[in-house]
Amino acid sequence: MQDLLGLEDLTAREIDELLDLAQALREVVDRPIKKVPTLRGRAVVNLFFEPSTRTRSSFELASKYLSADVINFSGSHSSVQKGETIWDTAQNLTALGVDAVVVRHGTSGVPRQLADLLRVPVINAGDGSHEHPTQGLLDLLTVRQCKGTISGLKVAIVGDVLHSRVARSDLFGFRALGAEVTLVGPPALMPDSFAGPGVRITHNLAEGMRGADVVQVLRIQRERQAGGYIPSLEEYRERWGITRHRLQWADADVVVLHPGPQNRGVEIDSDVLDGESSRVLSQVTNGVAVRMAVLYRLLGGTYDEPR
Amino acid sequence: MTNRDDVIRIRGARIIDPFRGIDVKDDELHVAGGRIVSRDDVRDGSRPVRVVDAHGLWLVPRLTDMHVHLRSPGQEWKEDLVSGSQAAAAGGFTIVAPMGNTDPPVDIPSLVEWQRHRGDAIGLVRIFPIGTITHGLQGERLADLYTLEQAGAVGFSDDGRVVASARLMRAALSYSVSLRHPIIEHAEDRALAEGTVMHEGDVSQRLGLPGVPEQAEALIAWRDVELAGLTGGRLHLAHVSSLGTLAALAYAKRSGLTVSAEVTPHHLYLTDEAVEAWDYNPVTKVNPPLRPQSIRQALIEAVVSGLVPVIASDHAPHHADEKAQPYSAAPYGISGLETSLGTVLTVLLHSGRMNPVDLFARLSKGPDQVMGLNYPGLLTGAEADLTLIDPNARWTVDPARFYSKGHNTPMAGEQLTGRAVATMCRGRWTMRDGEVLEADGE
Ligand SMILES: [Zn+2]
Numbered sequence: 001m002q003d004l005l006g007l008e009d010l011t012a013r014e015i016d017e018l019l020d021l022a023q024a025l026r027e028v029v030d031r032p033i034k035k036v037p038t039l040r041g042r043a044v045v046n047l048f049f050e051p052s053t054r055t056r057s058s059f060e061l062a063s064k065y066l067s068a069d070v071i072n073f074s075g076s077h078s079s080v081q082k083g084e085t086i087w088d089t090a091q092n093l094t095a096l097g098v099d100a101v102v103v104r105h106g107t108s109g110v111p112r113q114l115a116d117l118l119r120v121p122v123i124n125a126g127d128g129s130h131e132h133p134t135q136g137l138l139d140l141l142t143v144r145q146c147k148g149t150i151s152g153l154k155v156a157i158v159g160d161v162l163h164s165r166v167a168r169s170d171l172f173g174f175r176a177l178g179a180e181v182t183l184v185g186p187p188a189l190m191p192d193s194f195a196g197p198g199v200r201i202t203h204n205l206a207e208g209m210r211g212a213d214v215v216q217v218l219r220i221q222r223e224r225q226a227g228g229y230i231p232s233l234e235e236y237r238e239r240w241g242i243t244r245h246r247l248q249w250a251d252a253d254v255v256v257l258h259p260g261p262q263n264r265g266v267e268i269d270s271d272v273l274d275g276e277s278s279r280v281l282s283q284v285t286n287g288v289a290v291r292m293a294v295l296y297r298l299l300g301g302t303y304d305e306p307r
Numbered sequence: 308m309t310n311r312d313d314v315i316r317i318r319g320a321r322i323i324d325p326f327r328g329i330d331v332k333d334d335e336l337h338v339a340g341g342r343i344v345s346r347d348d349v350r351d352g353s354r355p356v357r358v359v360d361a362h363g364l365w366l367v368p369r370l371t372d373m374h375v376h377l378r379s380p381g382q383e384w385k386e387d388l389v390s391g392s393q394a395a396a397a398g399g400f401t402i403v404a405p406m407g408n409t410d411p412p413v414d415i416p417s418l419v420e421w422q423r424h425r426g427d428a429i430g431l432v433r434i435f436p437i438g439t440i441t442h443g444l445q446g447e448r449l450a451d452l453y454t455l456e457q458a459g460a461v462g463f464s465d466d467g468r469v470v471a472s473a474r475l476m477r478a479a480l481s482y483s484v485s486l487r488h489p490i491i492e493h494a495e496d497r498a499l500a501e502g503t504v505m506h507e508g509d510v511s512q513r514l515g516l517p518g519v520p521e522q523a524e525a526l527i528a529w530r531d532v533e534l535a536g537l538t539g540g541r542l543h544l545a546h547v548s549s550l551g552t553l554a555a556l557a558y559a560k561r562s563g564l565t566v567s568a569e570v571t572p573h574h575l576y577l578t579d580e581a582v583e584a585w586d587y588n589p590v591t592k593v594n595p596p597l598r599p600q601s602i603r604q605a606l607i608e609a610v611v612s613g614l615v616p617v618i619a620s621d622h623a624p625h626h627a628d629e630k631a632q633p634y635s636a637a638p639y640g641i642s643g644l645e646t647s648l649g650t651v652l653t654v655l656l657h658s659g660r661m662n663p664v665d666l667f668a669r670l671s672k673g674p675d676q677v678m679g680l681n682y683p684g685l686l687t688g689a690e691a692d693l694t695l696i697d698p699n700a701r702w703t704v705d706p707a708r709f710y711s712k713g714h715n716t717p718m719a720g721e722q723l724t725g726r727a728v729a730t731m732c733r734g735r736w737t738m739r740d741g742e743v744l745e746a747d748g749e
Contacts, residue, residue, distance in 0.1 A: 008513070085628070085631050085632065086633065087631060105633065106633075106635075107633035107634055107635040107636065108514055108515040108516050108587065108634065108635075109514065109516070109586070109587025109633070109634050110587070110633050112586050112587055113586060113587055113588065113633075116586055127515070128515050128516070128635070129515035129516070129517070130514060130515030130516075131515065162512070165515060168513075168515060191512035192512075193508065193509030193512045193513070194512065
């Protein structure tokens, strides 16, 4: 593994190894002094062409906990607006001696193009509607912590799958590890070609959630109303919003995930989000651990497990 | 440099003349004064004869690309009439019809005349301009189509944009009944296509790129076919790429309407899988987008059957900096003049799907008929526009060797079989052995 561009590219074994590593690194986040010397002297650039405080902060902390130096570079007010291409920008940054590039871009494929261009590892922090592999990994890790294993679990991914990079990474990750995935949501937001072995599609929430061990709730954006995909957010909530009552359709020990930021009262109700099935805060903590694992893996760090 | 009064005798070629439906091995042809002459005309020996040995080569008249973007006036950093003419000659073409979506658009007669005369002065290819359908490409009122035609326009198109208003398209088609040249539509429903960058299907869904369904083209194609029926107008559908459009064409044919269409070499050769194979490099970004295999096959069959009588490149050169943007931001278009012939020969001839006469008809007689040019074929007295082709030459596409300023093509690196080895326009060689000759500034 040279880069992390998407979970579609990874084997089950590669994913499992990353999860094991993340699980081992997870305890660093809980230490009073959160610092291991693993990546001392290495430099990581966070190249965010699309604003995202949450993901960027998570990557930044992951680097810092591993003792790497971090530069944050936001594409919106930078040389990119002075006629420089993003490829120039990335090449200039790596010429400064950066050891890894974490990239977020609004257009699908930019991380892959950067990986083709740069000699240092590229980590996809979300590209267009394509993939958000570290989000997929943190979802897998969170579920594995709750359920012990992924294989054989029933996973419902509910909402705007078409436009969601989280949905793609989750789908590829859960499928690779042997879960049964059901995509649930409005017809226009279901990419029909995803149906196949291990993946089914339904528009009926009750059917999609029946017996589910995991429910991943995707954010629904108001633009989908203007785009004609759904009549209104109100009607969306009426049919696909996750309420306490509807949660009873799932398995009694269901785990509820949401990649955030949440629209409370639209795709998910507060009493579900704040309820006992919700793991959204574990997701956030696991996000740091997973990103540490990815950096460690790609930068070839060393880590002595505490005994 | 050959004197115009010299006689050129091309001997040994297999002469394939789709205009007359002729395919003759080891024949010869005489050219003098820019025209085809008979052997008797030159037998007296009063003029020097230059013999060109064309054994093993095919000789085809009037290769025509009726859909190119030469970017001039206004976007000469992408292409200009010199580089575009050179690319055409290198690709084996003797006529190109540039679209009018330049800056400013070709919506006034002086621009039609300027393009034509500039093309004549450059002398490498005949430039037959396409005027716009609407004033300023605004889609609001018709350009002065008759005046444009009088100035030399051989068709009318707002290419790059659909004529969105059915009322205006009706008006254009209706008016075309009183003209000699067709209305050429870029069929694309704007609302369905908005914000999209590739074909909607399993590849777009997996790659997470916004896709347009093929129906966006078919909806407008059907609308226009209905309007052609209503008006009796002369409709040509540019770069068709959808099953629905082919159904509309078949319906138009059954109904006896004057409707024609063209398909591009890249839609015949590539599929939307290329977007993934090229790692999201926007070199594959083109409008209409590359389609899946099932549609590609249907397009090939439509060319073979003659339902689609024209192959045209939609040559759309761009500067490298413009294509060096993320997929969504990069402009649409493929630089196609110098790969068109090789691509078509590889897909349609060497696969055994078509015979040479029918195949070259799509590149000569087909566009000639659509544009109403009435070339007679290689008869004595006809203009000496012809191409010598080595049908078995194997070559690899290298855009760095293009004459076009646009090196943007997903055909880069492809191995093709067959290419033009010499091009003659107005009785003068414009390209030999891949080298475009200097314009002689006549
Ligand atoms: Zn067009």
